[in-house]
Amino acid sequence: MSSGEPGAIRAKFQGVLGRFPLDAAFSVPSRGVTALFGPSGCGKSTVLRCLAGLHYLPGGFCAINDENWQDEKMFLPPYRRSIGYVFQEASLFPHLSVRRNLLYGAPSSTNAAASSVSFDEVIDLLGLAALLDRSPKHLSGGERQRVAIGRALLSQPKLLLMDEPLSALDRLTKDEILPFLERLHQRLALPVIYVSHDMTEIERLADHLVLMQAGRVLATGPLSVLQSDPSLPLAADRAAAVSFDAVVEAYDRAYGILTLQIDGGQLLVPADPVARGERRRLRIAASDVSLARDRPAASSLLNAMPARIVSRSPAGASEILVVLALGVEGNGARLLARITRRSWDVLQLQEGADVFAQVKGVALAPARGSDHATSIKAF
Amino acid sequence: MTGLSGEIWQPVRLTIELAAITTFILLIVGTPIAWWLARSKAWWKEAVAAVVALPLVLPPTVLGFYLLVLLGPDGPGGLLARLWGGATLAFTFQGLVIGSVLYSMPFVVQPIRNSFAAIGDRPLEVAATLRASPRRAFWTVAIPLARPGFLAGAVLGFAHTVGEFGIVLMIGGSVPGKTKVLSVAIFDFVETSQWREANILAGGMAVFAFAVILTMTLIEKHIARIHA
Numbered sequence: 063m064s065s066g067e068p069g070a071i072r073a074k075f076q077g078v079l080g081r082f083p084l085d086a087a088f089s090v091p092s093r094g095v096t097a098l099f100g101p102s103g104c105g106k107s108t109v110l111r112c113l114a115g116l117h118y119l120p121g122g123f124c125a126i127n128d129e130n131w132q133d134e135k136m137f138l139p140p141y142r143r144s145i146g147y148v149f150q151e152a153s154l155f156p157h158l159s160v161r162r163n164l165l166y167g168a169p170s171s172t173n174a175a176a177s178s179v180s181f182d183e184v185i186d187l188l189g190l191a192a193l194l195d196r197s198p199k200h201l202s203g204g205e206r207q208r209v210a211i212g213r214a215l216l217s218q219p220k221l222l223l224m225d226e227p228l229s230a231l232d233r234l235t236k237d238e239i240l241p242f243l244e245r246l247h248q249r250l251a252l253p254v255i256y257v258s259h260d261m262t263e264i265e266r267l268a269d270h271l272v273l274m275q276a277g278r279v280l281a282t283g284p285l286s287v288l289q290s291d292p293s294l295p296l297a298a299d300r301a302a303a304v305s306f307d308a309v310v311e312a313y314d315r316a317y318g319i320l321t322l323q324i325d326g327g328q329l330l331v332p333a334d335p336v337a338r339g340e341r342r343r344l345r346i347a348a349s350d351v352s353l354a355r356d357r358p359a360a361s362s363l364l365n366a367m368p369a370r371i372v373s374r375s376p377a378g379a380s381e382i383l384v385v386l387a388l389g390v391e392g393n394g395a396r397l398l399a400r401i402t403r404r405s406w407d408v409l410q411l412q413e414g415a416d417v418f419a420q421v422k423g424v425a426l427a428p429a430r431g432s433d434h435a436t437s438i439k440a441f
Numbered sequence: 442m443t444g445l446s447g448e449i450w451q452p453v454r455l456t457i458e459l460a461a462i463t464t465f466i467l468l469i470v471g472t473p474i475a476w477w478l479a480r481s482k483a484w485w486k487e488a489v490a491a492v493v494a495l496p497l498v499l500p501p502t503v504l505g506f507y508l509l510v511l512l513g514p515d516g517p518g519g520l521l522a523r524l525w526g527g528a529t530l531a532f533t534f535q536g537l538v539i540g541s542v543l544y545s546m547p548f549v550v551q552p553i554r555n556s557f558a559a560i561g562d563r564p565l566e567v568a569a570t571l572r573a574s575p576r577r578a579f580w581t582v583a584i585p586l587a588r589p590g591f592l593a594g595a596v597l598g599f600a601h602t603v604g605e606f607g608i609v610l611m612i613g614g615s616v617p618g619k620t621k622v623l624s625v626a627i628f629d630f631v632e633t634s635q636w637r638e639a640n641i642l643a644g645g646m647a648v649f650a651f652a653v654i655l656t657m658t659l660i661e662k663h664i665a666r667i668h669a
Contacts, residue, residue, distance in 0.1 A: 115569075139569070141568075141572050141573055141578075147566075147567070147570035149567065153563050153567050155564060157585045157588075166573070166581075167570075167572050167573070217570075217572055223570075
């Protein structure tokens with residue numbers, strides 16, 4: 063594992079973690095947002111601290127692209143790793159103004175030209191202009207966390223590590239910050255490792271997922287692949303859903319309907335106008351998908367996409383979780399549907415059968431600048 | 442009258458000089474000790490802390506006695522003094538400084554240690570993730586955040602040096618202009634029944650002590666407000 067491998071973040075850490083051993087190894091692409099997800103105490107924060115060099119586990123390994131940060135022979139201290147780190151609590155320096163907090167880790171002006179993200183860009187991205195000359199003491203929780211994120215970005219990291227940055231905030235403040243994180247994701251080509259135990263954050267932000275449980279890595283892969291894997295706990299959850307990155311295809315002004323292209327299908331969603339070509343994150347819950355053998359002839363439902371049944375697994379006593387592959391040939395993205403066992407039998411469904419997936423609701427991530435994710439009933 | 446005021450002012454000036462030099466040395470020597478005590482995970486650090494705190498418990502005469510042995514012509518202090526042609530450090534101003542530094546050390550180290558400990562790991566971790574070397578983190582984060590501890594330590598160290606009597610008498614004696622500090626001067630005035638002079642110095646000390654305690658209380662209130 064010591065030879066360089068461009069385009070990947072690789073980590074392997076073993077140690078003791080409270081009640082159980084930590085034994086985590088994974089390799090994820092060094093682009094986009096990778097979420098470390100698992101229940102509280104599963105070791106995900108420890109892994110993040112090890113990646114940052116804040117925690118030393120002997121015998122560990124980690125490398126980003128072809129740069130080793132820890133191996134058998136060496137351990138780079140945190141201040142020599144080009145990381146940005148956002149802690150659960152903003153942890154701003156109380157003796158410095160917001161501006162001086164932001165600039166604490168910024169490279170000296172001589173290298174500023176080569177920096178990948180400018181001061182003004184960060185101020186604009188995170189809406190910090192009005193806060194610059196304030197003291198951290200006089201900021202709200204959400205404002206503090208935005209400053210902390212800006213401070214980490216301005217240190218010009220190659221990798222941004224975020225340790226449950228929203229979990230100390232209340233619901234309302236979370237909704238205030240999430241759009242900022244989404245903008246970050248859209249506008250900066252900075253790889254992010256994001257620790258969270260809140261699936262709703264991950265569904266909106268993550269591209270990749272490292273699923274952890276009791277100190278071990280259960281699975282690693284693209285978010286939607288892991289979401290739709292019936293052998294993993296995500297799909298078994300009552301709130302199981304699959305996230306898609308959709309591209310805006312068209313907007314029907316007369317009806318206010320957006321056409322979104324996803325891998326293997328098209329979705330019509332009522333929404334405010336969006337420019338063609340723009341990317342949007344959307345989420346379809348398993349409970350919002352029903353199945354039909356034939357294309358529904360007359361229905362108020364907007365979305366019925368051809369799909370093929372990939373697998374079925376029991377979900378409780380009376381329900382079945384169905385994994386679908388979108389598209390006539392069944393070679394598009396995966397989608398989950400939860401239907402009753404009775405319907406499965408009545409419709410005489412089986413694995414490999416071609417069906418129509420009827421989507422009752424789509425949660426569309428908000429447009430840049432608007433504040434809330436809108437859950438849309440697409441009837 | 443001028444003779445009288447000289448008799449009073451000389452010990453006052455000497456005392457302030459001694460306390461200022463002692464406090465200065467203690468801030469320089471005490472800060473690394475306090476940092477180490479606050480941050481180290483060594484099991485024996487509390488033993489070091491206990492040695493630093495000894496003067497809090499020991500009768501000053503005990504400390505003074507050992508210092509007299511150490512600083513006298515037959516001890517290491519005597520060898521040191523020979524470097525510049527002296528025979529002993531006992532009964533000299535330098536000896537007094539050494540004694541005061543040891544005696545006042547806990548009053549400076551303890552508050553600084555406490556405020557270093559109160560900072561916790563987080564601000565230093567934040568600094569490290571922002572590319573700050575341990576040295577830069579110490580100067581730009583730890584020191585500014587521990588400022589109240591430095592203020593308290595300096596005030597307490599100064600005040601305790603001013604008020605010290607036992608050690609000063611043991612190792613300094615009462616050489617006017619050299620080792621005859623305020624507390625010793627009061628003692629001498631009383632011995633010679635110069636009540637008026639004793640009164641002036643003692644009253645001045647009382648006012649000084651009041652001012653110190655008031656200052657400390659105000660500093661603590663200020664700290665509480667910062668952390669609120």
